[in-house]
Amino acid sequence: MNTVTEPQRPNRRKIVLLGLLQILSWGGSFYLLGVLADPIAADTGWSHQWVLGGASLGLLVAALLSPLCGRLIARVGGRKVLAAHGLILAAGLGLLAIAPSLPVFLLAWAVLGAAMATGLYDALFTSLGAMYGMKARPVIVGITLISGFTTTLIWPLLAIMNQAMGWRSTCAVLGVIVLFTLFPLYRYALAEHVPMPPRAKIAAGNGQALAPSIYGCMTALFAIAAALMTCLSIVLLTVLQARGHSLASAIALGALIGPAQVLCRVGDLLIKRQAPMFTALLSSGMTALGLLLVDFAQDLVIWGLLCYGVGNGLRAIVKSTLPMVVVHSADYAVVSGRMARPALLAQAAAPLACGYVIATWGSEAVIHLLTALALIAFGLCLWLVRLIKRQGPVA
Incomplete structure (x- = not known):
């Protein structure tokens, strides 16, 4: 036994x-x-x-x-x-x-x-x-x-x-x-590492550990979220200054993101709700709402950055817990490692892409592009939740 x-x-x-x-x-x-x-x-x-x-x-x-x-x-x-x-x-x-x-x-x-x-x-x-x-x-x-x-x-x-x-x-x-x-x-x-039982070892690393549609959708969602985080950290001060904020004002506004990230994590810890799909929807939805406000409602930029901070603060939690809904523990490490590659590639390309867009079309084009990507990510998240519910959680 x-x-x-x-x-x-x-x-x-x-x-x-x-x-x-x-x-x-x-x-x-x-x-x-x-x-x-x-x-x-x-x-x-x-x-x-x-x-x-x-x-x-x-x-x-x-x-x-x-x-x-x-x-x-x-x-x-x-x-x-x-x-x-x-x-x-x-x-x-x-x-x-x-x-x-x-x-x-x-x-x-x-x-x-x-x-x-x-x-x-x-x-x-x-x-x-x-x-x-x-x-x-x-x-x-x-x-x-x-x-x-x-x-x-x-x-x-x-x-x-x-x-x-x-x-x-x-x-x-x-x-x-x-x-x-x-x-x-x-x-x-x-x-210390606990070796898996023989049956789990057979399952580990199985390429069919996750349905291709769910794997592709989840990987794309994580990659877009990573690119958004990297790009906004690069261009936020530039965008705010181009809209008339002083450097000190832009830094003060950008500093709102950190406390929002921490407070949403405190809330998650206190609520103790084990609902990765709800957290994923909240994260992508708040990110999209925040960037919409930053992009198109300049009078509400403070609220936009706070909403974005909440969404981005939940991102790491979503990335680590959402796969657990559909992946067996024996496959989790291998699948997570594979999913990390596109997100890291997106982060590697983000600085070059942002620099090109700013040089070609200006800082406003960057924030419009990021808003569009955030809306796409929210749509992907809605579709992903539908796919997971159709398949059912892992036993």
Whole structure:
């Protein structure tokens, strides 16, 4: 008789710790150039476009590796993968700190892309979902509640470090910090991998784990949502300033998104409603409503950004829990890894696409395009809910 004992879910202390570790993981990779791009370009003479292209290269590498990461999580468990992420991230930051030329700088970002694939939300939440199923939801929400403050904490810290020691030493120090924190603490906070019983192993990785129509619709929804988040973070200040707001006013308006994201996650945690399809509809609907208000009702831009913040705040929860409705736990890690690739590719292409649209048609065209994409995403979500109800949830 094959029995599998489900590992104990992380307690509150470990949830807080995982949230703090995610701040380091995101701050040392995805959000790094938000502060250091200008100093790097100024110090090295490399073009700003090439410097930012490093982040796009990293996201491209992450996209290519995400299915492999899903299979690794299914095979050896998220504990080992997330711990290895700490080593890879430290190596990437170290290489970044000593990069003597642009090709080495881009190579460092390729390494950081591998770190993003093995250690950001996709990898962590896939690990938790594979271990605990729908019971992982409150853990995931708790982690996003803490990690939602990444830019609030990391960007000022990076700015202070850069001012005091320069961008190279900042990357080197950050690399040492992640080396001595992420590797041991991910091993402490995450449970040991529990091998699947033989029957589950046979099912794992099955290409027919999810109906093609549901897989395609869900993947497209996640990719559009990821592209919207990336594009708006790039163009929001530009759009607001083009409409007559000062830089200080535009920054103040943009800062409304963060608190809205955190508050909606607090609400989700308190309500404790296990309804991924409702959350998906709320997320995509609020995102579309918010961008409609930002685009066409300038007097209501504050409410538009708050609505968008709510929708985007629920996005990570939706991405990690919605597949659980239709995918067996034995297939969850593999399917999630495959689904992550298009979203990461969309994020990698977003900066280039936004730059092209702004240069060709102006900032207003970008916000119109994002609004149209948000409405398409809402329509996809409605169709996806219909497909899932027709198939029925997984047993």
